[in-house]
Structure formats: C-alpha cells, structure tokens
Amino acid sequence: MLNIPLWNRVLIWGVVALGLAFAMPNLFYPRVERHNDGLAAVEAGLASAEDVAEDVAGWPGFLPATLVNLGLDLRGGAHLLAEVQVEDVYAARMDGLWPDVREVLREERETVGTIRRQPSPDDELWVRISPPEGSDAARAAVRTLSTPVSSLTGVGASTLDVRAEGDVVIVTLSEAERAATDDRTLRQSLEIVRNRVDEVGTREPTIQRVGDRRILLQVPGIGSAEELKRLIGTTARLTFHPVTGRGGEGNVEAGARELVLPDVDDEGVLYRLEQTPVLTGEDLSDAQPGFDQNGLPSVNFRLNTSGARTFCEFSQNNVGAPFAIVLDEHVLSAPTIREAICGGSGQISGNFTVESSTELAVLLRAGALPAEMTFLEERTIGPELGADSIAAGEVAAAVAGIAVLVFMVASYGLFGVFANIALMINVGLIFGLLSAIGATLTLPGIAGIVLTIGMAVDANVLIFERIREELKTAKGPSRAIELGYEKARSAIYDANITTFITAVILYVMGSGPVRGFAITLGLGIITSVFTAIYVTRLLIVIWFERRRPKKIEV
Template sequence: MTSAPLWKRILIGLVCLWGLLGSLPNLFYTQVETHNDAVAAISQAGGVGTPEQEAAAGLWPSWLPSSLMSLGLDLRGGAHLLARVELTDVYKARMDSLWPEVRDALRDIRDQVGAVRRAPSPDGVLRVTLTEPAGMSAAIAAVQALSQPVITLTGVGQSTLNITADGNDMVITLSEAEQRATDDRTMQQSLEIIRNRVDEAGTREPTIQRQGEDRILIQVPGIGSASELKGLIGTTAKLTFHPVVRTTTDAGANAGARNLLLPSREQKGLYYIVEETPVVSGDELVDAQPSFDQNNRPAVSFRFDGTGARKFGDYTAANIGAPFAIVLDGEVISAPVIQSHIAGGSGIITGSFTVEDSTELAVLLRAGALPAKMDFLEERTIGPELGADSISAGKTAAVIGLVAVAAYMIASYGMFGTFAVMALAVNLLLIIAILSAIGATLTLPGIAGIVLTMGMAVDANVLIFERVREELRAGLSPGRSLDAGFERAFSAIFDSQITGLLVAVIMFFIGSGTVRGFAVTTSIGIITSMFTAVYVTRLIIELWFGWRRPKTIVV
C-alpha cells in the first residue's frame, strides 16, 4: 500500500489532536464556564479580580483551549418570546410631532391661507383644514420645506413627506420610501433596546433577531420565566443630557461633589466628569433622525418637547462653546460642542460621521424607550430540569447511534470496520471542536444533526470497503486493492457529500432558529466526515499495513 508523504501524516495527526483538545472543555462544561466568566470579569476590571474570581479562573488551565459550545434554550432552559412591533404607532407619533411645525410654517403665510386647524384623521395621517383654500399651493410649498431627503440607499432622491390637497384640507403622510426607512429604523431601534436590556441582565448567549417585517424573536437561556423576560424588555433605558466638567483617562478619578464619572462608549479608556443633575432627560426627547449638516455631511438632528426645548434653549444660550454629554445607561455616547443658541427645541449633532454612524447614533438617541408597542404573540418558558432532560436524552441518542453504527461496521467489515469506528470517533471530536471554536449554539435539532452525521459518516467507508472487495475479487494484491479502493471510491463519495452539503446550506439560508442549528451541525458533520473517512481512515490503515504487512486481507 502506498504511504502518504510524511508532511501529510503529520498534518492529519495535528488536526486530530486539535479535535481532541478543542472538544475536551465540553467534558468539564460547568468548570470551564465558571473559568471563562471569571476571566472575562477580571479582564473587564482591568486585570484585577477578587479572590473568588481568581479562584474561579484557576479551575481550568490557561494553556488549554476553553471555548465551549453554547447550549440553546431547549438544552439550558429559559424563556422564548415572539413579539410584533406595532409600526403604525411610529407613524402616528411622527404626525403628532410634525403638527406644531406645520402650524408654525403656515402662520408665516396666514394672509394667504387664513386660519388653520388640525382635522380628525386616521393614525399616520395629518389633515390640516385651511379657511382660505385659494392659498393651498402656498401652504403646500411652505410645508414641503419641512420635508427632508430620505437617508437610505434605496430612497435617494425622495423626500420624507407626501403632501396633497383634498378640497379645503391639506393631507400629509410619510412617503413610501420614508415609511420603509422608518420601519427599518424602528425595528433596528427595538432590537437595540431589547439587546441592551437583555445584556444588562448578564444573560448568556441570547438569540435576538428580526423575523419578517414586524416581528422579533427573543430567546434567552438561563432566565427564570417568560414573564420575567417581558418585564426585563419593558424596562426603560435612561437617557440624559449633562454639562461636561472635564475629561480624564483615569478610571479612578475623583469626580467631585454632585458630579459623575462616566465612561465613553466611543473611545475606550476615556472618561467624562459631568454634572450629576442633567440639563434635560430623554423623556423630553421627541425624535432623533439621521440628516445632513449645512456642508452636506452626515449628522443627527433631534427635537425636544415644549418643556425640554425651553430648558435646552436656555442652557445652550448660556454655554456656547462648551461641550455637553449625551448619556445612555451610564455611558457617554456623544459629547458635541454647543455652536450656538439652540432655540425651539431642535438641534443637530455634527462630527466625523458616515451615514451608517449617523443612523446608529440616531438609533441610540431614540433608544431611551421602545419606539412602539410590542404585542407578544407567543411566549414559552422552558425549565432547567427539562433542559437537563433534553441533554440527557441527546447524549443517550448519540451513544445509542454510535454503538449501533459501530456494531454494524465491525460485523460487516471486521478489523476494517474497527478502523472506520476509530475514524468516526475522531469525526465526532472534530464536530464538537469546530462548534466550540466558532461559538455555535447547540440545540436539540443540532444534536439530531450530529447523530444523523454519525450514520452518514460511515457511508464513505462503506463505499471504500466495497470497492476494495471488488479489487480483491479481481485478483489485485492487498496493497494495490486498498489503494484502488480509496482512489476509485473518492468521486462517488465526493458527489454524495456535496449534494448533502448543498441541501444543508439551503436550509441554513432559508430557514431560521432550530432549522439553522440543524443545518450548521449537518454541514460541519459532512465536511469532517469527508476528512475522517478519506484521510484518517486511510492513515490508520496505512499504519496497520506497514506494521503487519499482511499477505492477504479480509474486508
């Protein structure tokens, strides 16, 4: 039998060793998880930890891999919610906040339009009645000046408002492009708020993702119940605007009486000392949108309600040239300098922004509260006992599957079946190591994918061994039969595995949730089974053949 080059043998051996070491932490899951949490806490504290954290960090050797497969909701227990965001609430809020601006704009041309009043209209529609309909064109032109360009790639060249005449009434709605942009911003904002709330609670590996046009899937392992998760999501973020006293890089600096030391979200290591009493709070912020400044550079415009506008106007008039801090949940997200007196409650934040940066900052500014009502369509609590039962059932299924496959292969192919089983064990280790390395979340369907892969993994060995039998019947020597079996079966193995991999990839891209988990483990299993069946099995047989040098073989 032709021996593989030494470099190839070494490479295959190193991959197998990596699989063993990479999967090892999962045998000591709780111990390694505690170690990882302690290391992360010490790192976040600047390398200084408590005695308890130091002891926890010592539970696992630092020179060994410590990556774990994250356990999904069905294995760890926790809460599952499916929420629908009422996007029409945002349209209504936009029209409500637009009415004072429209009224002020029409006040300047009262001699043409007469008296104006807001007429009853559906949510998301602003209907304004003019007593002088002859001035409708002038009114539309005046209100059109309030419209802004839509800040999206697909909405280039379009305005945010549609303004039409209906008898004595002027009807104002958001344009179709702005509605799409508003929907995207609302969903992005909702995701950001939910993620902030969940992360703040110290939960582990949550799944928070958009589904369809207006739904959000929230799965949080380790939390007590769905009602607890709903209460957590409903918490309002704290957004405030503070005068800046000074900045520092000293995390332990003395802020002084009635001051706060707050970290910068944008620049790690930078801290702001701000006055404890805010100038204005996020409760008084009406809106924040991405826009452009007078030099056509991306910026963020914002607007306060009447009370906030008055307080903010008085402060900016008295503090031109001074910075003020925008604080979200105890972090300074921006600290612009006041350029001029900002009257009317509207202002603009400029800086070295891209369009994406300005959009993100606008989202953060609006992230003080959920932008729209959320209806929970589905809620489910999975207890930790059920999760433990699922893990136990998964282990049992995996062991039964492995034993059944091993028994069949040994009964059918004898010693060569044993070699295939050894390669199958390496395959299982590689799957676990890869899932741990990429931080994949293991779910029950994922376990099903692993069990299915174990059955599929020996298909390649069956093709190889049956081909070796044919070559032996044709009169070839044992060594040449083994070479021919591996070489001539490869094309059939490759074709069969590629078709399975294509199906798994399609499932990953068009599926969601547990379907994608199944697709991930199946895809990894197909790739590793190709490696172990073709290369690991051959290396084992090569080593055995070189050691025993048999005159005849029975496959």
C-alpha cells in the same frame, strides 16, 4: 505501494489533535463555564480578580476554553414573539413635524393668516388657517418640507402627502414613506433588542424578524419569560420637557399641546408639561450608573453634539424656569435652571437602587424602542426540560454509536476497528468545530450528530467493499488497499457533496431548529470525509507497515 509522506502524516495528526483540543472543554462544561464567566466579569468590571480567583483557577489558562453553546431547548430559557406597533412612529413623526410646519406657514402669514393646530388622528397633522383661500399657498409651503423617500421601493416618491379640506391643511406620511418607516422601525427595534440582550450577557440569543412587524426572541439561560419581558418591554423613553405647572390631583389640567404626568416618587404630585420635548433619548451618547453628591445611586448621561447645543440654547433662554426629566411618562425630577448648562452632560437622580440604576443605564445606552411591542406568545422552558432533552440525546447518540461500532466490527473485522476509531475521532472533531465557531447546539442539532454517526461509516463501507473487490484481482494486499481508496474516492465525494448542498439549503432557507440541524449535518459531512479518507487510511498504513501481512481479510 502504500505511502503517505511524513509531512502529510504530521498534518493529519495535527488537525486531529487541534480539533480534539477544542472539543475537550465540553467534557468539563460546568468548570469551564465558571472559568469563562469569571474572566468576563473581571473584564466588564463587575467583579475583582480576587472575587473570582477560584472560578478562574478551575481551568488552565493555556488550554482552549471555548464551549459549545446550548440552545433554548437544551439549556432552558425564554421564548417571546412580539409585534411592533409601528403606528406609534407615525404619531411621533407628525408631532415632531409640527414646529417645522408652523415656521414655514408663518413665513406665508400674509396669505394664510392665523395658524392653529387642530385635534386630529394620531397619524395626521391638522392645521387650520383663517382664510380658506390661502390653502393653496399653505399646501405649497408645507410641501417644501417633503423629501424623497430613502428606500429602493420608494424611488421617486415624497415623504409627505399634503391636502386641504376647506380651511384645514392635512399632512400625512405617504404610502411609500409609511412602508419605509415600517422597515426602519423593525430594523431599529431588532438592533435595540439585540443590544439590550447582549448587555445582560446571555449566551447565543436568537433574535430575528418574522414577517413585516414581528420579532422572535429566544434567550437561553434567562430565568423566565417575565424577566425577558421586563428587559425588552421597557421602552426607556427619556425626554426633557419645559414645565408649565405643578400641583396635586384635581388641581392640574392639561391645556392644548400639554401633558399631565405624575411624579415618580410622590404619588400626589402632578406636573403640567409642554407636549413637545426639548430633548429625547436619541440625543444621548452615553449613560453610566454612578452616585450623586449624597452617595445615592444615580445615572450619569452625556449628550451628543447636537443635543448639547440644543440644551445649551434652551437653558440660556429659560434661566429660572423649571424643566422636567421624564422617563416612560413619569417625572423623575423637575429641577430649576439656575444658569446655562452647556457642558453636554448631566445626572439623573431619584429613588434608585444600584440594580435599578444599572438597568436604566443599560436601557438608555441601548436606546429607546421606537414603538411599543405587544407580546403575542411567551414560553418559559425550564432547565429540567433541557436536561431531559440532553439525556435523551445522549441515549440516542449512544445507541446509534454502539450499533454502528458493532456492525462495523462484525462486517469488516480489524478494518472495522480502524473505522470505529475514526468514527470516535469524527464525533470529537464535530464538537471541536462547533466550539471553535461558537455555534449553538439544539435538540435538532443532536439529531444531526446522530445522523452523522450513521453517515460517517458510509465512506468506509464504500472503501472496504472496493478493497474486497480488488483483492480478487490485484497483485497483493498493498495494491488492493491503494486501489480501493482511489476508486472509491469519487463516489464518496459525489455522495457527500450532494448532502452538503442540502445542508446549505436548509441553513439558508430555514430558521431556528432547522438551522441547528443543518449546521451539525454540514460539519459532520466535512469531518466524516476527512476521517474516512485520511485518518482511516493513515491507521491502515501504519498497521500495514508494522505487520507486513501477505494476506488480508476484509
């Protein structure tokens, strides 16, 4: 006999109510979005509770406020494909290696004689020694700086290749170290780009590695590709250099291992600096926007332990000498060291606005990009196109839904009505799950929902057809309904499990739009099986208990 225990009924309706509660905020998308943005602004300290009180009050706080995030093709936004110039890292590694090479060769001065760095390709370090006979000792000394490559593919290899050509010792990165460096550079670039985008507060960006040296960025809700490029493309490389000279254009020339950089505020002023910096942005532990003693916008920074120690020693040895704070090859300021600075913190002041100081703090806090990024492809998708996509998706879903509803009623009568009720609950549960897990809905995702609408009734068709067969042989309608569900269950599980496996494969192997389709398809399979086996059956049992029909027609 048909019988569903009370606890089972409560559990089924509880799951349905919970899923629909999470789906409900999507019916009031703009209002809930303003509510969430207001709360986020207060938590981040960007606005006071009074400023956003109206937006926050637009949605009750006791109700769920999670929304389905709209993808780039629905919300509009920016699409960029960038290539990381990993060769820049090779040059920085060689430049940073020179002080250590000089020190180890000085220890062998009796053998190698004088030591001078020579002009060389960016990815190589050339050092000339006075007697060519000392090349073997020089190479052996420099090789002590080499360490094992820290990657699985470079097991057993060393980081440096050292060779000699006459009286010149040439130092380069080994092939295994170059491959490991490329991988680290891409990983670091991905993390920094993700941090910068997250700091701006965009919703559900797509940031992923493509190939060996490319990064794909899709950021919904941002104004244009140019805006995204300004945020991502800024290297924000902060360095501190000793100043060796200052003057106007034509009066300052760079010597060996020196740089000539312009003042950021005064176009006519140039600074001559030592090329190797004392500190870099990697020595920063934090950066926050603030105001200087004159009330003008500035950026307060704090150094990590090693950076604070290095800067303390430098300032102690250079009291009375100027040093330059350089950002992206422009001198922000060049103060004179009046006394040792050992506090580990400082301030960057200049011609900032509140917005620019906040943006600089974000870039410094996220870290400097290890290498320059070249943008190979860029697209801006306007919100109008996204609105058209949403409208087209709504029309497709409505047409598919109406066709299915009419077919089910025409084919199965009252039982078709029960299946249609379950179908509408099924769509609500899909959106509830998408909201609960914070998934992003794309146009292919809408296609997955439309496909789910058609697939959702497949289980009911199997059950109803099985009930029809059982009505010819079973003793009474109650037994026929019970047998129909029992005998159709295995076929339902088989069909949906194989489809779910396909959805998992699509998600694992695919990317972007394919994943969006796989997510909605997989969630739709779960909800359709639940509604077909449990919700539809519960509706039929409730109807049967009230009417007690002697005969049913399916």
